[in-house]
Amino acid sequence: MLETVAQAVINGLLIGGIYALVSIGVTLIFGVVKIVNFAQGEFVMIGMYISFFLFTQFGIDPIVSLLVLMPVLFFVGVLVQHLLIRRVLGLNDLPQIFLTFALSLLILNLALMLLTANYRTVHTWYSDEAFHIGGLYIPVAKLIAFILAMVLSGILWVFLHTTDLGKAMRAASQNRDVAQLMGINPNRVFAVALGIALALAGAAGSLLMPFYPAYPLVGQVFVLMAFVAVVLGTLGNVIGALIASLLMGVAESLGIQFIGADSGLIVVFLLLLTTLAVRPSGLAGGWRR
Amino acid sequence: MPRLRGWGWPVLCGVIVLMLVLPLVVRSSFAIDIFIRVLLFAFIGTAWNLLGGYAKQLSLGHVAFFGLGAYTSTLLQIDFGISPWIGMVAGGVVGMLASLPIGWLCFRLRGPYFTIATIATAQVLMLIFLKFRDFAWGAEGTTIPNLGHAPLMMQFETKIPYYYIVLGLLSVALIVTASIERTRMGYYLVALGEDEDAAEAVGVNVPRIKRDIYMVSSFLTALAGTFYTQYIYFIDPQTAFNFNVSIEAALVSIVGGIGTLWGPVIGTVLLETTSALLQSWLGSSVGGVQLTIYALILMAVILWRPTGIMGYLIEVYGRRLRSNPAEA
Numbered sequence: 001m002l003e004t005v006a007q008a009v010i011n012g013l014l015i016g017g018i019y020a021l022v023s024i025g026v027t028l029i030f031g032v033v034k035i036v037n038f039a040q041g042e043f044v045m046i047g048m049y050i051s052f053f054l055f056t057q058f059g060i061d062p063i064v065s066l067l068v069l070m071p072v073l074f075f076v077g078v079l080v081q082h083l084l085i086r087r088v089l090g091l092n093d094l095p096q097i098f099l100t101f102a103l104s105l106l107i108l109n110l111a112l113m114l115l116t117a118n119y120r121t122v123h124t125w126y127s128d129e130a131f132h133i134g135g136l137y138i139p140v141a142k143l144i145a146f147i148l149a150m151v152l153s154g155i156l157w158v159f160l161h162t163t164d165l166g167k168a169m170r171a172a173s174q175n176r177d178v179a180q181l182m183g184i185n186p187n188r189v190f191a192v193a194l195g196i197a198l199a200l201a202g203a204a205g206s207l208l209m210p211f212y213p214a215y216p217l218v219g220q221v222f223v224l225m226a227f228v229a230v231v232l233g234t235l236g237n238v239i240g241a242l243i244a245s246l247l248m249g250v251a252e253s254l255g256i257q258f259i260g261a262d263s264g265l266i267v268v269f270l271l272l273l274t275t276l277a278v279r280p281s282g283l284a285g286g287w288r289r
Numbered sequence: 290m291p292r293l294r295g296w297g298w299p300v301l302c303g304v305i306v307l308m309l310v311l312p313l314v315v316r317s318s319f320a321i322d323i324f325i326r327v328l329l330f331a332f333i334g335t336a337w338n339l340l341g342g343y344a345k346q347l348s349l350g351h352v353a354f355f356g357l358g359a360y361t362s363t364l365l366q367i368d369f370g371i372s373p374w375i376g377m378v379a380g381g382v383v384g385m386l387a388s389l390p391i392g393w394l395c396f397r398l399r400g401p402y403f404t405i406a407t408i409a410t411a412q413v414l415m416l417i418f419l420k421f422r423d424f425a426w427g428a429e430g431t432t433i434p435n436l437g438h439a440p441l442m443m444q445f446e447t448k449i450p451y452y453y454i455v456l457g458l459l460s461v462a463l464i465v466t467a468s469i470e471r472t473r474m475g476y477y478l479v480a481l482g483e484d485e486d487a488a489e490a491v492g493v494n495v496p497r498i499k500r501d502i503y504m505v506s507s508f509l510t511a512l513a514g515t516f517y518t519q520y521i522y523f524i525d526p527q528t529a530f531n532f533n534v535s536i537e538a539a540l541v542s543i544v545g546g547i548g549t550l551w552g553p554v555i556g557t558v559l560l561e562t563t564s565a566l567l568q569s570w571l572g573s574s575v576g577g578v579q580l581t582i583y584a585l586i587l588m589a590v591i592l593w594r595p596t597g598i599m600g601y602l603i604e605v606y607g608r609r610l611r612s613n614p615a616e617a
Contacts, residue, residue: 035401036400036401036402036404036405038401084588084592087592088591088592091595092345093345093347093400093401094345094347094543094547094591094595095591095592095595096400096401097347097400097401097404098347098539098543098587098591099588099591099592101349101587102584102585102587102588102591103584103588105536105580105581105583105584105587106581106584106585106588108577108580109577109578109579109580109581109584110577110581111577112577113577113578113581216577224408224409224412227405227409228409231402231405260420263416263420265412265416266413266416266417266420269409269410269412269413269416270413272406272409273394273406273409273410273413276394276395276397276398276406277393277394
């Protein structure tokens with residue numbers, strides 16, 4: 001029994017690391033730019049497909065492909081900010097919500113059209129390897145993904161707290177107007193926030209590839225998790241999103257273990273709805289204009 | 290929305306007569322199927338527009354009520370032999386009652402997080418219906434027993450009666466919307482849609498107005514669920530709680546003109562016609578074409594015409610009035 005629980009917790013933590021990369025991106029964009037990126041999951045999907053094609057065409061390992069993928073998605077993020085999001089800033093909710101929502105619909109359905117709904121998998125040398133510690137089973141691919149996810153989150157944290165640009169981003173997320181008065185260029189900061197967030201989403205995709213199939217709808221799974229994590233972990237708070245993601249990974253995994261294979265998502269959504277019912281101000285209190 | 294005057298009434302009467310004789314003139318069952326889809330989504334869009342358009346509570350979980358309506362009438366029909374006509378109203382009531390706890394939860398959030406919470410509630414409902422097979426057939430769903438020609442059980446041998454049913458539903462929704470527009474409630478709605486805090490400050494009971502309009506909106510949406518299930522003779526969680534219904538409900542209103550009486554209707558006509566043309570051109574084999582086009586149209590509307598087609602028409606009409614005051 002104890003072993004089953006421990007195994008479920010480990011599984012949850014490992015996948016929670018991936019959720020964290022996606023939620024940190026969502027919360028970073030929300031904190032700095034004050035919009036919710038509904039298309040975040042689609043960039044995970046794009047990351048997975050790029051990593052898949054790099055592997056099948058050039059034999060590049062998904063972990064190595066991070067080096068190509070993250071700069072590419074950073075650039076895509078800057079483009080998304082300049083071409084789309086910049087044009088709806090300062091408007092009301094409707095354009096802000098539905099612009100990124102339309103982007104998500106567009107990418108998802110283009111993927112369905114061009115790449116078909118087939119599952120694509122990548123089989124690396126470590127895909128089937130696992131550590132056995134006591135009775136516990138730790139797949140190598142998931143462990144690598146978890147460690148790299150934590151390293152990337154750590155780098156981001158250091159960046160936000162030590163560099164001028166990082167401090168500027170935090171300043172802009174606390175009070176945009178004052179930050180602007182202090183000489184911070186909001187457009188530059190927003191573009192960097194979008195770039196980092198999309199690079200993290202792409203990284204999540206690449207890290208998933210050795211043990212998770214790519215298909216056009218895959219991003220939806222991760223973005224829903226990210227939204228819940230971002231609400232639970234106080235909006236705009238990077239550390240909060242990280243901890244909430246790990247917790248949700250565990251909650252989902254325990255749900256799968258003890259209620260049934262298709263119950264993971266129910267547990268997570270119920271967690272969200274209960275939080276809203278019991279402590280809406282504590283956890284979502286930041287969302288008052 | 291200005292009251293009808295000048296050419297308004299004759300145009301409206303013309304449209305009504307046209308809609309009434311349409312299935313008698315166009316006999317192709319393929320075309321009637323498209324008309325039914327247009328009317329159905331115009332109806333769902335009009336129901337969404339009450340909450341999303343006037344009160345600006347941008348729900349993406351309206352399929353929750355669609356599904357509840359569909360399941361209520363189907364359960365009543367198959368387990369108890371109750372006619373879907375009664376089931377439809379019962380479904381509406383169930384949807385309306387379900388909006389109370391859902392609204393209680395979701396209205397705690399604003400803006401994008403309200404939207405996400407509505408998505409979550411609809412997903413939870415779908416997962417519940419997928420999981421509990423003893424209660425309602427689980428993932429396999431069920432077919433509605435075909436009784437041939439049975440008007441009392443909402444079953445007909447041709448598509449034409451379905452056309453008139455959904456035309457009736459749309460008319461009801463439009464009349465409800467038009468009447469709400471003219472009451473005090475309508476002004477409260479617009480006020481809270483413009484600025485919630487300001488509306489509250491001048492004494493509008495914001496939580497109550499939101500709750501009431503959510504009830505009306507979900508009642509109507511649930512009726513659509515019953516109609517759709519009766520029309521396709523099949524129900525399962527994936528169709529009854531299909532996220533695309535929530536998307537299209539919002540999309541037709543935004544493209545047509547959010548918070549306007551005719552916006553959702555115009556939006557549906559545009560989107561569904563485009564989609565029907567595309568499908569006859571490309572064939573239905575390629576997945577994702579329809580929503581790709583919808584997404585592009587939605588982006589274009591948001592970036593260049595955020596008030597939708599109706600907003601554009603009103604603007605053009607207003608400009609013409611100013612340049613030629615004699616017409617007013």
